[in-house]
Amino acid sequence: GDSVTQMEGPVTLSEEAFLTINCTYTATGYPSLFWYVQYPGEGLQLLLKATKADDKGSNKGFEATYRKETTSFHLEKGSVQVSDSAVYFCALSDKATGFQKLVFGTGTRLLVSP
Amino acid sequence: SQTIHQWPATLVQPVGSPLSLECTVEGTSNPNLYWYRQAAGRGLQLLFYSVGIGQISSEVPQNLSASRPQDRQFILSSKKLLLSDSGFYLCAWTLGGSGSKYFGPGTRLTVL
Numbered sequence: 430g431d432s433v434t435q436m437e438g439p440v441t442l443s444e445e446a447f448l449t450i451n452c453t454y455t456a457t458g459y460p461s462l463f464w465y466v467q468y469p470g471e472g473l474q475l476l477l478k479a480t481k482a483d484d485k486g487s488n489k490g491f492e493a494t495y496r497k498e499t500t501s502f503h504l505e506k507g508s509v510q511v512s513d514s515a516v517y518f519c520a521l522s523d524k525a526t527g528f529q530k531l532v533f534g535t536g537t538r539l540l541v542s543p
Numbered sequence: 544s545q546t547i548h549q550w551p552a553t554l555v556q557p558v559g560s561p562l563s564l565e566c567t568v569e570g571t572s573n574p575n576l577y578w579y580r581q582a583a584g585r586g587l588q589l590l591f592y593s594v595g596i597g598q599i600s601s602e603v604p605q606n607l608s609a610s611r612p613q614d615r616q617f618i619l620s621s622k623k624l625l626l627s628d629s630g631f632y633l634c635a636w637t638l639g640g641s642g643s644k645y646f647g648p649g650t651r652l653t654v655l
Contacts, residue, residue: 463643472549472633472646473587518587529575529594530602531635531644535586 431456435519435534442509442541450504450537452493452519460521462486462495462502463531467516476504476517509541545570549634549647556654562607562621564650566634569615574636576617577644578609581631593617629654 436451454460461480465473477486482497493504502519519534546569556562568574578590589602591609599609606625610618617634631651635644 465646472649473635475643475645478643529592529600530589531577531587533587 431460431521431523431530431532433519433521433532433534435517435537438516438536438538440537440539442539444511444541444543445508446541448504448506448509448513448539450517450519450539452502452504452534454500454502454519454521456500456521456523458523460523462493463520463522464491464493464502464504465518465520465533467518467536469515473518509539511541511543514539514541545636545645547634547636547645547647549632549650551650552648553651554653556624556652558626558654559623562619562624562628562652564619564632564634564652566617566619566647567615568636571615571636571638573614574638576611577635577637578617578619579633579635579646581633581649583630587633591619624654626654628652 432455434453463478464476466476467473477488479486479495482495485494491506493502495502516536516538518536520531522531548567575594577592579587580590581587592600593611596611596614606621608620631649633649634647637644
């Protein structure tokens with residue numbers, strides 16, 4: 430079945446450092462890919478998405494490119510801020526399931542210090 | 544604009560007690576609705592989804608149930624809670640097969 434694998438955290442960075450959170454996926458069809466962010470004590474917010482190969486999703490300085498050849502959707506940001514501290518979830522939904530099911534990775538906690 | 548509400552925000556319940564969590568969506572019609580659970584140290588697990596009133600699909604067999612009595616209302620219930628039901632319960636909605644889901648603020652349930 431479909432699955433998402435994320436790098437284990439926590440990822441600890443200093444402010445203004447470069448961020449990469451790795452995400453790879455396994456899917457039988459052609460999935461849409463997502464990054465969600467969860468700030469402490471809150472629900473999930475959609476951060477960005479990409480629906481086909483080579484698409485780049487971007488939002489709030491974060492970017493991720495849908496790489497079909499490597500089945501990856503790594504999240505990057507050039508300069509992190511303390512306010513970016515949160516848990517980041519990579520997810521996919523597959524046309525085979527009518528996009529009904531979001532399959533999530535286990536999440537990666539990011540801690541940014543001043 | 545669309546908004547999604549969940550209540551209560553936090554809940555502490557004894558083992559064996561009943562449960563009712565409510566989720567409502569405003570600003571849209573005929574949304575697809577979802578219940579997810581996030582257990583401590585684990586990812587998110589899809590519990591139920593609904594594509595219309597009275598239509599419920601269960602993803603994980605357990606002592607929880609879901610109902611959709613109105614178009615924009617989704618309820619998660621249990622007759623008798625277990626310790627393992629503790630977690631963070633998130634309601635989400637989407638329109639059709641767009642794939643992008645929008646989550647509510649969540650309910651943190653602790654079963655003692």
